Amino acid sequence: MTTPHPPRWLPELLRSAGMARAFTLATFATVFASYAIQWIAGVVTFITIVSGLCVVGVGMLVARRRELSFLRLVPISLLVFVSWLLLSLIWSTSPADTLTGCVALLGVAVIAIVIGHVRDTLQTVRALGDVMRWLLSISLALEIVIGILMRTPVHWFGIAGNIAQLGPVQGLFSSRNMLGFVAVIALVTFVVEWRTASIRPGLAVFSVAVGGVLAFLSGSPTVLVVAAAVGIATAALALVRRVHAHDRVAVQWVLGGIVAVGLGTAYILRHQIIAAAGSDFSIRANLWRVLSVYVRYHPVEGFGWFGTWPVEQYPFVSINFTLGKHYTTALNAYADLVLQVGWLGLFLFVGMAGIALIRSWLVAGERRATVYAWTPLVLVALLSNSLFESFTLSGAGWLVLVVCVVRAGQSRSWRERMDAVAADDAQLPDIAEGNADDE
Known part of the structure; x- marks a missing residue:
């Protein structure tokens, strides 16, 4: 029996820039909206989505294996930290819960590592900014509808409808503190987008305004x-x-x-x-x-x-x-x-x-x-x-932490110096041949 091969178009799709952008947007949207997804469809649905993203992400790395350096795939500091968490299975008071916690951490880490390798910093900022604009805008709209427009209050996504009293609000997120945390990350992202002229000035002003309003209304x-x-x-x-x-x-x-x-x-x-x-x-x-x-x-x-x-x-x-x-x-x-x-x-x-x-x-x-x-x-x-x-x-x-660690590990590290030395060594035969021709 012959082993079936994947369709020829699949590697090209996994290597494409459009796939990388779609994966990054889907990952940020899924993880930042995790509370909303679980509220609507349950924990199993969220776990299934993250598992699917992990499979697709690993496929993208395999398809791009010739472009990637194995040494620079995962920062050693991240690898050591996660290894220590996995090692705690040995002395854990509840190994089953520890295994669950480690798998959850590893799943998110895998898709973050993929983002760190298939998108550069500006592309990552743009994708995160797009997701944050939608999630924060929807959060503000829901708070207004539930807290002001509805006569009979409903508690969709756990929203208490306190916007008329200027908060605290939580939007699509699990608590006011989580909303405040997301709003600060979003504001940093929006300002960087603005300063790099990645988006139109009007959209930048709107983004910063929504982020600032929700940070204030969170009351965190x-x-x-x-x-x-x-x-x-x-x-x-x-x-x-x-x-x-x-x-x-x-x-x-x-x-x-x-x-x-x-x-x-x-x-x-x-x-x-x-x-x-x-x-x-x-x-x-x-x-x-x-x-x-x-x-x-x-x-x-x-x-x-x-x-x-x-x-x-x-x-x-x-x-x-x-x-x-x-x-x-x-x-x-x-x-x-x-x-x-x-x-x-x-x-x-x-x-x-x-x-x-x-x-x-x-x-x-x-x-x-x-x-x-x-x-x-x-x-x-x-x-x-x-x-x-x-x-x-x-x-x-x-x-976001793993994305930043991977991004930082791609510069000013011993791996970068090793790559530079390897590139210099690869050029030595060409230089020697050129000198021989001159003689």
Whole structure:
């Protein structure tokens, strides 16, 4: 029997630019609208869509195998971090839940890696901007219809209809904090689109207006903090890009020192800051205090990776019982990492994200094109938001993080130097032949 071969048109389709754009749009739309998809069609439908995207994405990488370098396919920092999560299956308090959490994380990581290789930064920004415009516009329209136009309120997508009272609203997303997080990522994307003239000025103004209105109406206490962090990072990056090349290294070290001192001071004064921040942050601090007790039992390796908490499993059931609440995350990505995969897991995560931030920051400081600022600014938004939510460890946050890590890993890395050396070596025979002909 002969093995059936795929149709001849299939490889060309998988390699095409149109397929790459469609895949990127479908991926961003699926993951960012995951709550809406599950509300309408259920969890199984969402899992099926993501699984299908993984199959198509792997097929696209196989079709493009001659264009890709195996060494540059996955950043080592990402590979090590995910491997540690998978290794936690050995000591997990619930191996079945850990396997489920790891598969969910890997599925999103695969499609993010595909995006990082089939689309450049500007194409990624354009695709994300298109998806964000639709999702935020639909969210605002639904809030207006449910909260203002309907006489009898309905709770589609869990929308409470509070827009007439200026919020809080959540739109197509699971909570006001998730909407605020998405709105900040969208605003960074919209501004980069605007500055790169990727879209018409009128559409850019509309996009920024919708994103800004929903960020305000979300009433999320974390929006101001994340927006302030992104604003400070934008000003610092603008300063770096303006100085002369020979002064840039000194400026970078000064900025790094200021950030280190600021983070150290904030940690020392954390209790005073939380007390001054209001009740929402005090609730988080109380959760973190209880959580720290359980961290002491397994400080290095944690209880095993779960992602979103399976609330019936230990230690999550005990934490919620102690607090009399029903938390499904630690409301802090770093605290979640320490609890689930220990201080070593947190170290690997911070190393992965930190390396990506430094690489992308240096590239954005050296290259004048505005589009290069998108990766470091989005990473700043993700890492600052992680102080108050665990969005970065699953779903849309994890998708964008992996895209940024892959994008940053394609520049200023040892792989890039190896490719350059290989290219030089390939040219040596040609040079030698040319010299021989001259003789």
